[in-house]
Amino acid sequence: MSRPVRISPSILSADFASLGDEVRAIDEAGCDWIHVDVMDGHFVPNITIGPAVVKALRPHSKKPFDVHLMISPVDPYLEDFANAGADIISFHPEAGPHPHRTVQAIKALGKKAGIVLNPATPVDCLDYLIDDIDLILVMSVNPGFGGQKFVHSQLDKIAALRAMIDQTGRDIALEVDGGITAETAPLAIEAGADTLVAGTATFKGGPDHYAANIAALRGS
Numbered sequence: 001m002s003r004p005v006r007i008s009p010s011i012l013s014a015d016f017a018s019l020g021d022e023v024r025a026i027d028e029a030g031c032d033w034i035h036v037d038v039m040d041g042h043f044v045p046n047i048t049i050g051p052a053v054v055k056a057l058r059p060h061s062k063k064p065f066d067v068h069l070m071i072s073p074v075d076p077y078l079e080d081f082a083n084a085g086a087d088i089i090s091f092h093p094e095a096g097p098h099p100h101r102t103v104q105a106i107k108a109l110g111k112k113a114g115i116v117l118n119p120a121t122p123v124d125c126l127d128y129l130i131d132d133i134d135l136i137l138v139m140s141v142n143p144g145f146g147g148q149k150f151v152h153s154q155l156d157k158i159a160a161l162r163a164m165i166d167q168t169g170r171d172i173a174l175e176v177d178g179g180i181t182a183e184t185a186p187l188a189i190e191a192g193a194d195t196l197v198a199g200t201a202t203f204k205g206g207p208d209h210y211a212a213n214i215a216a217l218r219g220s
Contacts, residue, residue: 005185006195007214008033008066008175011057012048012146013199019053023060026202029210033066033088035177035197037146038081043072043095044144051077051084058085066197068116068177070143071095075102082109090114090137093125103132114175118143119151123160130168136161137197140188141178146199150179155191162192182216189219 009031014022023034036054041047054065067086071077072095081089089106093099093115106113114135115126119142126136138158141148158176165172176188177197185196202213 003194005189005193005218006032006173007202007217008035008195008197009202009210009214010035010037010146010177010197010199012037013203015203019057020060022203022207023057025207026210026214027061027063029207030214031063031202033064033195034061035199036065036067036086037199038067038069038071039144040071043092044070046144051080054081054084054086064088066090066175068114068137068197069095070116075105078102078105079109082106082111086111088112088114088135090116090135092116092118092143093121093129094118099125100129100132103129107132114173116143117157119154123157123164126161126164130164130172131170133172135173135175135195136165137175137177138193139178140176140180140184143178148179150181150184150187152187154178155187158188158191158193165192180217185217186219 009026039046039048064087066088069091074091074095103113112134116137140154175195176193180198181201
């Protein structure tokens with residue numbers, strides 16, 4: 001079954017000295033969402049950006065801000081990211097003791113809630129969450145750094161999640177992040193993904209190439 005594919009470029013691979021310009025450039029190049037990777041140096045081995053940067057970037061695009069929180073504890077920071085302009089807030093079930101409460105908190109802030117599955121996180125952690133969430137993000141690398149190789153074992157997980165989502169009849173985005181290139185994107189799409197996060201593959205070559213890079217990821 002053919003479904004539209006959303007592209008959510010990860011600004012982790014952008015030029016950090018010109019982030020506002022970069023966000024405008026990928027918006028104009030035809031991306032669907034803006035993916036913001038938030039890392040704390042504790043839950044994952046890297047430190048990136050916080051709510052102040054999200055707030056500073058918000059005026060540069062009207063596209064949805066797809067904010068992936070790789071931080072623990074996660075609950076104390078939900079309101080800050082919501083107020084900064086996040087539209088979708090995704091978190092890892094391992095990042096706090098009560099994932100369902102975290103989902104409730106995100107929804108109470110008027111935002112869409114996503115659950116992120118690391119390569120070793122089993123699908124069944126969603127058994128009692130799937131009816132309340134808006135997005136599932138499959139990590140096809142171990143989170144923490146850009147530019148890693150795609151972990152092919154995650155294709156079976158994507159297919160299993162697609163079946164779960166279809167069974168609910170709900171509009172839940174199935175996003176894949178990690179090692180997405182023009183070569184691996186079709187594999188993720190074929191397995192059932194409808195949203196692709198790509199950093200290196202989007203930003204390579206500079207702004208003149210962003211539209212072509214995004215089109216290549218869509219397979220168009």
